[in-house]
Amino acid sequence: MNHLTETYVDSLALNSSAIKNGKDLVKKNSFPLLCQSEDGTIIFGECKGSGKDPYQCSVDVIKEGNPVFRCTCPSRQFPCKHNLGLMYAFTSGKTFTIAPIPQDIADKREKAEKREEKQKEATATDAPAPKRKPNKSSLFKKITAQLEGISIAEKLILQLVTSGLGSLDKKALQTADEQAKQLGNYFIPGIQSALREFILLFRSELEREKVYPVSIEQLTILHPLLKKSKEYLSSRLENPEMTIDAVTTLEEWIGHAWQIAELRELSRVRNDIDLLQLSFRSYSDPARGEFIDEGYWADLQTGQIHITRTYRPFRAAKYIREEDSVFQVVHAKELAVYPGELNTRVRFEEATYREAGPQDFQNIRQAASKSFTDVIKQVKNLIKNPLSDKHPIVLLRYAEIKKTATCYVLIDEQGKQLPLANIPYLHEATTSLITMLAKPHLENQVMLVMFEHNWANNRLEAQPLSIISANEIIRLLY
Known part of the structure; x- marks a missing residue:
């Protein structure tokens, strides 16, 4: 249980409310019984609840890094507040009595061990695991529906553009949003989200003059997305044996949710x-x-x-x-x-x-790039592809951070300058925090930045995310 720290317990909680509720149980002394096994692999106890009988809760860490939570409460959260409270009681130094592991937990452990042994036996072979063969009938139906959904999306975009972006009123946008929602029936959630993002942009409270440049950028993504998706899915429809695209992000753009088993x-x-x-x-x-x-x-x-x-x-x-x-x-x-x-x-x-x-x-x-020229070339080549990440993140080694009349700039060893700015995508400002940095952090350090192409100024800008020195990380966005 040495690795069970308050920070680690915080990381296990579902949200900040769960953290507060778990700590409150400790403050209210809601645990009349606190125990731990002799080998230190499990803590268990009783926690007062709303009913007559206390809840039986336990945290099993026999497999480090993969704790098992058990509780008799009806909560659907794992870990529940009683599990969290039990761990916070341990990290806060409460006394845990050494006691035998409850029989029901010992039985569950034994069943879990048997399941793991069977899995090991099933995979204990030099031959690679056979790849799952797709159900051709189901695949045909799914891809047919996806292609139909793409056609609907194409018609909707054509309708919006043909009528003129400047003429889109509240009623037209409401209708378009409802049509976009119907795409949820066609197994293309990624395309649906990209289309809804385009529509919601016009339904926002931003001035139209600010909306147009962003909307044009989104159209430059939507058009090739629909085109490439149609070509790719049509090829898979013609050849069901064709392997899924596991190199580019196209499947994720369409909306495929990768499972770990697939990636294996x-x-x-x-x-x-x-x-x-x-x-x-x-x-x-x-x-x-x-x-x-x-x-x-x-x-x-x-x-x-x-x-x-x-x-x-x-x-x-x-x-x-x-x-x-x-x-x-x-x-x-x-x-x-x-x-x-x-x-x-x-x-x-x-x-x-x-x-x-x-x-x-x-x-x-050591992994940071020393030449801004090389990095900028790499980033520009990346964002030229409509379906590539438009906000790449890079480590840069800089010689100096300098303030000009208009902004802060990073300067590399060759004197090349890179402007720093708060990019709209992040919705959080960090460049103003540079004034708070100590002098040693302004020279010969490494910075993590996120890039964005500024359409208004037609230049590449970078927003600082953190600074990595020889002995610490200074987070500007954390």
């Missing part, structure tokens, strides 16, 4: 990877109807910047764990890597944590 089959997993989060943000996406928790991580082996992204539908947000900033090094037993380009999205489930040290910071700093 496609050899898109890596084992025993150390990651350190450099920045984090949470935001809402009305077009998707979801909250999104987004983390930016450095791969300590390769220096590559990855993204973790958790989607929490508005209607079910309270049942899905709300991700938060992580300040420790995460050792992922298995890292699933989604198809993508520069900043690939990753996902991990089973992980352990340790404190970051000087070597970790050094690994990140």
